[in-house]
Every structure is written in C-alpha cells, then in structure tokens.
Amino acid sequence: MSDFDGLRALVTGGASGIGRATAGLLAGRGARVAVLDLDPSAVDEPLYAFRADVTDDVLVRTAVEAAADALGGVDILVNNAGIGAQGTVEDNDDAEWHRVLDVNVLGIVRTTRAALPHLRVSDHAAVVNTCSIAATAGLPQRALYSASKGAVLSLTLAMAADHIREGIRVNCVNPGTVDTPWVGRLLDSAPDPAAERAALRARQPTGRLVTAAEVAAAIAYLAGPHSGATTGTSLAVDGGMQGLRLRPAGR
Template sequence: MSRFDGLVAVVTGGASGIGAAVVHVLRAEGCEVAVLDRDVSGVDGGPGVLPVTCDVTDEESVVRGVETAVVAYGGVDVVVNCAGVGAAGTVADNADDEWRRVWEVNVLGTARVTRTCLPYLRRSRAASVVNVGSVAGTQGLPQRALYSATKGAVHALTRAMAADHLREGIRVNTVAPGTADTPWVGRLLAAADDPAAERAALEARQPHGRLVSADEVAQAVAYLASPGAGSTTGVTLAVDGGMDHVVLRPPAS
C-alpha cells in the first residue's frame, strides 16, 4: 500500500507551482485530492483529483470548497495550505492596501481554510496540516519586508496550532522553501533589468547553487503529511539548499 491510500487531501493553490507538485505527489501515493484554487481551468481532473474553484480570502468560498471536497470524498485527512502571493520591496514600498491583500491570502487564508477543515480533521485517523512558509520567514532577505512578515506569521501560527490541536490527533507543520523555481519567481526574473544576472544572484545565495524545485518541496510536504511522520509536529522543515542553516566559505579564487 502507498502512504496515502484511503486518505483525502485539500490542497489550496494546487493549480500551479508548488501546489501542483504537491497534488501530483499525493495523488501518486494514493491520496484523493481536492484542488482548491481561484483558477482551476488548467487542472487535470482525472480519477482522484477534484478541481474546486475557491478564493481563500472569502469565507463563503472556502466553506463551499471544503464542503464540495467532503461530499465528493467523504472527509478531509490532510490540509496543505499552498495558496500564497508574493510581494517585493522594503517596508516603505507597499501601501496599506497591499499589506492587507498579501496578509489576507498568506496568513488569513491559511487560518480560514484550516479552521473550516477542523471538524473533519478531528474525525480522521491520520489528520495533518502542512503550511507553506518560506526562508523569508526565518532569514532577513532584502526587498521582502511584507512577504517576510506574512511568512514569519505562518511559522508562528503553525507552532500555535500544533499546540492547540495535538491532543485532538491533528499534527501541524510547515515546510519552508528557499527560492523556488515557480511561476512567481519567473515573473520576478522577467521583470528584472537583467533576468539572467538576477537568476544567477538568486541561485548563488543558496549554498547548493541553484533554485529549489517544486517537486523537492512537494516531497517534503508529503513526508510531513504522511502517517509515517506521526511524531513530527510543530516543526519548520527547510527545503532551501542549506540557506537557513549552512554557511560555506567563499570559493577559492
């Protein structure tokens, strides 16, 4: 049997990037997956994959989306909060409305989806929540003030939820990618004055010298979500090529 046979997952932001990779990995290991995203037109809704239009900033949309998954599959065992938006700039570069927009998706969206799923998670024999944080939540990165604030909040929220729900049999963890090869990073690179130089700089700041792949993040999510990680809760698992914990000496000239 595969790790996720008989289990049901709700994956937000599952139509692209890391979320899509998570859907692929979970489905390959036997999980039935509801893909919640604002635009699911590109999702292959084959056997065991249910595309559900959902906006994580809207309470009614989230409730409808989760209920659709429950009607289709009978419950929810795993929640993966991948839906997120990026933001660039210093603390002075984004207006209040942008702070509210990014916070609404990255932090409140995570809380909103999780609390909607709680009644079903409490009935599960293998309940798990995995949030997607970032190395920006643990390291001070330039030009990422707003984004870092939201991801730091996701990390703190993860630990608090882990404490609140452990005795209910619900584990809560975070995966913290480094700079990943995702559509959002692709758009940042495309907007740079010198995309090739910007990509080289992003690759160089990660000790293993390249961008993190979406599949590498998805594999970490699958571990944290799996019943085999039953003693793992409240942790932040870095998938960042050593960016958070490894300091290399400069290469010899």
Template sequence: MNIAAAGSVFQDSVVVVTGGAAGIGRAVAQAFIEAGAVVAVLDRELAELPLGAVALQADVCDEEAVARAIGGFGKTHGRIDVLVANAGVSYPATVEDGPLADWQQVFDINVLGYVRAIRAALPWLRRSRAAAIVNMSSCTATTGLRRRVMYSAAKGAIEAMSRAMAADLVHEGIRVNCVSPGTVDTALIARLVDAAPDPAAQRQVYNERQPTGFMVEPQEVARAVLYLADPRARSSVGTVLTVDGGMASLRLFDS
C-alpha cells in the first residue's frame, strides 16, 4: 500500500504502534513509514517487523518493560506524536467457557495493555504540537457475535475508555479516537481458515459477516488510523470510526 498521497503531514512524525509486528498493527506501522514517519513497533515477537521500523520488544502486560521501551523511544526523539494502541489477543468463548484466570489474562492484555502503553506515552505526547492516540476497537463492541463474550467486553471497555480519555485530554491538545474494524483478512484469519474442516466454507463465513460480502483489508484499517492521527482532523475527537463493511449498521432484509 502506498500512502504517499497523504503528503508530508506525517513526515518525521514520531509514532509508536503496539502489536505492530503482525496483522492490523503491521499494516498501520507500514502505512506510517510510507508516509514519512519515524515508527517504533512494540511487540513481544518482532520476526515480522515492517522494514524501517524501530524494534521495541516488550510484553504489554509488563508495566516496567513498556514504560522503559516507550520512554526510551520518546527520549531519543524528544516527543511522541502518535500512539496507536493495538496489541491484543482473541478469545473465543461463551460466558461459561474457560477458567477465569484466562479471562483475567485476556483483559490484562486487551485493556490494561492499552493503559500501560498510554501511560508510558503521555509524557512524550504532551511534548508534541499535534498529539493523537488511536485505539483499536472492534465490531464486537457493538455487534453481538457468538462465542465472543470476553473479547466483546474488552473492546467495549476500549471504546468507553477512549471517550473518557478524550474528555480528560482534549484541553491538553491530545486527541483520542478509536477505529472499529469488522472481520479483517489477516494471517490469523488465514490460519483459522486453514484449520477448518472445510476451509473454503469457513472463508465464506468470514466474508459474509460483512454486508459487503468480503472481509476488511488491513490496509483499509491503516488508512482509517492515519486519518484520525492526521493533525488536520482536529475536530475528530472521542469518536469511533467504523471500517466494518456495514456490519454494525446495515440489515439487508427484503422489504
């Protein structure tokens, strides 16, 4: 994906993407790099780091490691302009499934992982002239899907948290927003498709979740993130930008 059309607005911007070594996060990091930004990827595994990204190896559950990694990157550049909080894990389950210890771990990664990254970045975001935080939500926050109770709860928390943070930080010139994707065609989905008894049928199930009939591409989500991070989008604050193929709002019933 070439983001050169975004012009020089992100030229030399200082950006951190958590969970940026795979899937949506990798597409986001790559998009910022192509737009001229200095990008750090914070992740546990960095084997698929986008070309040109700075590696920050840390587990988002480790507060000291996250603070050290993000703080060091901020200190090197004197500021952070954009934080994209994206690191997370899936957990297919009904309310009765799985030990509560698993649920607590998922919440620790998917919600408190965002909190740790944002806390570490805020002192450096305050040094930026156009600071932005973009949190990754999900269609599951507003659309009930089977066996997604824990994941939905975590993403609902992210959306609620983002609005409250936006209210807290808007007067400091730090904009907080969310992107809410539908089912995104990532390597994770590919692995789930390949593991299914009928891979073609499983892929069709994922496609047909979206009224468009096809899954969301990671690059589409990346473009949404870049829009919300753009200093020219100064009136977008406390918002949730959906990139879900109409999943949340369309009901294709015959009249």
C-alpha cells in the first residue's frame, strides 16, 4: 500500500511497542516518519530519530522543529508517549500523580502545541492520541493510570472541536491490554507471571492480548487520507472489552 505517499508523520514514544509498530507501518505505506523518544538509539532507517522528553517543553519544541525540518513539514502527529501506574487512590503519592499526568496528558499538550504551526499548513492534517480502555472501563488497581487516560479522551474531543475549522482532525485509539515490552515488565514483576498473563488474556473477550500491530493499524486508519470525515472519535482496539458482556464459556 502507498496511501501515505508524500505525507510526513511524527510519532512520540516511537522507539518500541505501539509507537515503533506505528512508525514502521506508516513508513511501509509511503510516509516519511520521524520518531521522538527518550532513547531513540534503536531506531534505524528509513525512520528519522530525535531524542525528546515530553515533560520538557523546550526539548519538545526543539525536537519537533528538527523533525519538521528533516521531513519538510508535518501532516500527521501520533501522540503515543506514555507511562503506566498501578494501585488504588491510596497507593500513589502526589509526586507520582504529577509525574504520570505530566507525561500522559501534558506530554500530548506540549507536542501538539509545538506541531500545530506545521499541521495548520498541511492539506492532510491529523492527530491521533493513544488513549486506553482504562478511559471507558473501571479497571482494578489502575486509579492514576485511568485518570490520566480519561483526561486524554476528553482532551481528544476538545482538540477535535477546537481545530476542525483549521482542517485538523483529532482522534484517539483505546487499546486493551497490548503485548508490549511495558506489559512484559509488568508481568515479570508479578508474584505469578503466568497466572497474571492468563488473567489479562481472560479479561478480553477474544481471550488474548492485543498486538502492537493491531493498534498501529487502527492509528494508521485514523491518521490516513481515507478517514477524512472522521474526527472526535475514539476507536477501541480492545478485544471486545468495551462493549461485549459474554456468558461464561459453555453456557
């Protein structure tokens, strides 16, 4: 496929997991792609790589400008950089709340703010935010993470309303539990990793974890030229978690 020929994309958190899958898919379909990441050392051609910390406005603005110069502009912004958190409202102190919200919410604000001048002059401007099933379903031991992703969902809708008349579409994807390095580390730290993985699989009606490639495909759809009438939308890629309520097997 070459539906992204001539388009220029910027992917934050693009060195691994969903971000890397997305960057590779967009490049494979014809886009010129720049990755912004805390550690972009593993990123190779044809991707462009830039180091950036989304909690630092100066570094973000510098990296976005460098990426725009390398690409010749920006048509697509994928706000994928994010971190996780576990626990109830009792378990994370104020510093951790500030840290997670700074990355997951303000990171989107900073990167989008820096990219807007470039998006405004694009004929195919699109922003896709990586949200989560945690924004729409109550998950145990995820109070802080859920709050951050709920904010991402609301922010997506507000951004879509603010920028629609500028020709900039804004959408988000809501993945379920994705088989990424971060989830792998989370499982490795559990008392019984095999049991924890089985529980995560069972939580999704499909009975398996979502793949990074599946989320990347959804991001590409929302970012692509064939979805020109789609904005202010959240697309669930969650194995049916959001809407399905299955009976126990065999009943």
